Amino acid sequence: MAFDWWDILGRVGLAFVLVLIATRTLGKKMMQSLSYLDFMAAITLGSLTGAIVLDHNITLGDLVLAISAFTVLVLIMSFFQLKSRRIRRLLSGVPIEVVHDGKILEKELERSRLTMENLTQQLRLRGVFDIAEVKQAYLETNGQLSVLLRPEAEQLRTGTFLTRQTKLPDQRHPVELIVDGNVLSHNLERWGYDLAWLMQELDAKGVRDTSDVAYAVLNSKNELYVDLYRDNLMQ
Known part of the structure; x- marks a missing residue:
């Protein structure tokens, strides 16, 4: 027996709300280039x-009504x-914002469902291998x-301000030491x-415990970059 039309419309509305909640809960990482x-x-x-295909009680008429109703609903939501x-x-x-003045904002990473590995991978894909070089990342x-x-x-x-006689220092891939x-x-x-050696370097930066460190990397200049869970940023 086919569903009642009002029942179909109710199911479409419920599906819209539930999928919206699910996609917002899952976060942006899985969205790729699509909007919610x-x-x-x-x-x-x-x-x-x-x-x-799965439910033979649903007729083609019910399916057409459901898809049409949902399409109209999406168009209305797009308009608003x-x-x-x-x-x-x-x-x-x-x-x-997930990076500010070379500092990783861990709470925003967690809010975005983005891991440290996801962040560094996306930076590398944009040719950025040293987080200290980043002013802001969104x-x-x-x-x-x-x-x-x-x-x-x-x-x-x-290459701004560089001449033919200018030689850039040799650089290597940064090495992650704490994640x-x-x-x-x-x-x-x-x-x-x-x-x-690592604890000595951390101590020189005022860090006593590695558990306080969200991310530490030996950058391309052979300098230790350290990002703490508690960043002292001016708001």
């Missing part, structure tokens, strides 16, 4: 279409999204990372360092 609304529409339309900033923020979210509403480099790093990258408070002993050993 686009991602939600793709999943729901796919589910509605697949229902005709263009007209209202509040609705736009509800459906698409807002950019989240996780955009489409899940992509936008990066603003410090002026001096941007000058080196673009999420855990010391990466294999990286220390691989590059000829030990825990005693």
Whole structure:
């Protein structure tokens, strides 16, 4: 027996709300280049279409009604999204700053469901291997990372103020030594360092316990970059 039309409309509305909540809860990382609304529409339309295969009690008429109703609903929400900033923020979210003046904002990473490995990977894909070079980095509403480099790093990258006689110092890939408070002993050993050396370097920066360190890396200039869980930033 086919569902009642009002029942179908109710199911569509419920699906819209539930998928919106689910996509907002899962976070931006899985969104790639889609907005929440686009991602939600793709999943729901796919589910509605697949229902005709799994449930033989649903007729083609019911399916057409459900997809048509959902399509109209998405178009209406898209219209209001263009007209209202509040609705736009509800459906698409807002950019989240995850790096500020070379400091990783761990709470914002957690809020974005973004791991330290995800962050460093996205930075590397943009040619940034040293977080200390980053002035600001934002996780955009489409899940992509936008990066603003410090002026001096941007000058080196673009070749500004460099002449033919200028020779840049040799650089190597930064070496991660601490991630999420855990010391990466294999990286220390691989590059000829030990825990005693690391603790001495941390002590020189006023850090007494590795559990206070969110991220530490020996950068391309052979300098130890340390980001603490508690960053003293001017608001």
